[in-house]
Amino acid sequence: MEPETLEALLHAVAQAVIAHVEELTALDQAIGDGDHGLNMKRGFETVEALAADISRQALPDALTQVGKSLVLTVGGASGPLYGTFFMTFGKELPAEPGFIDVGHAFDAAVAAVERRGKSSAGQKTLLDVLVPVREELSKGTPNLLERVKRRASSAADATIPMRAMRGRASFLGERSIGHMDPGARSCSLVIATLCDFLGE
C-alpha cells in the first residue's frame, strides 16, 4: 500500500471513531462506565497524529505501530484488546500480503484477542464481531468488502440480546441484556470504515 493511501486510511478510521464518540459513550453508559467513546477517541487521535510517520513504514510495521499506540492510549479493557489485535495482525502479515495472507493474519489476531481477553464469541464483546468477520473472510473474495461490512454490522446488532460474560457489563448480569455491546459497535464501525475506504 502506498504511504499516502495508508495515511488516508488511518485518517478515515480516526475520523469515523471521533464522529461516533457520543454513540459509543451512550452504549457504554448503558452497560459499563461510559468511557468507551472517549477511550477510543483518545487512541485514534493519537494514531491520527502519528499517521504520517506510521504510513512511511511497511504495512506490517505500520499495523504493529498502530497497535502499540492504541495499547498506550486507549486504556480500559478495550485498549489492550485493540492493541493486541493490530500488533498481532502486523506481526503475522508478510511485507506484500495477498488475500490468503490477510486471512491468516486476521485469524492469528483474533486468536490473540481471545487469549488476551480470556474470552470467546457469545460473551457480548468485540469478539462477537471479530469472529463472524473471520468466518466471512474465510469464504473467499467475491463481494468481500460488502459482505464483511454487512456481517460486522449484523454481528454488532446480534450482541443486543446477549448476556455479558466478560468485562464490566458482566457485573450487570441479566440487566446487560437488551443493549448493544460498546466494543462490538466500535469494532463494526472500524471495519465498516475500512471496507468503505478499500472499496473506493
Ligand code: ADP
Ligand atoms: P472498560 O470496560 O475498562 O471501561 P471500555 O469501555 O473501553 O473499557 O471497553 C469496553 C469493551 O471492551 C466492552 O464493550 C467489550 O467489548 C470489551 N471487553 C471488555 N472485557 C473484555 C474481555 N475480557 N474480552 C473481550 N472483550 C472485552
Ligand code: MG
Ligand atoms: Mg468503559
Ligand code: MG
Ligand atoms: Mg473504563
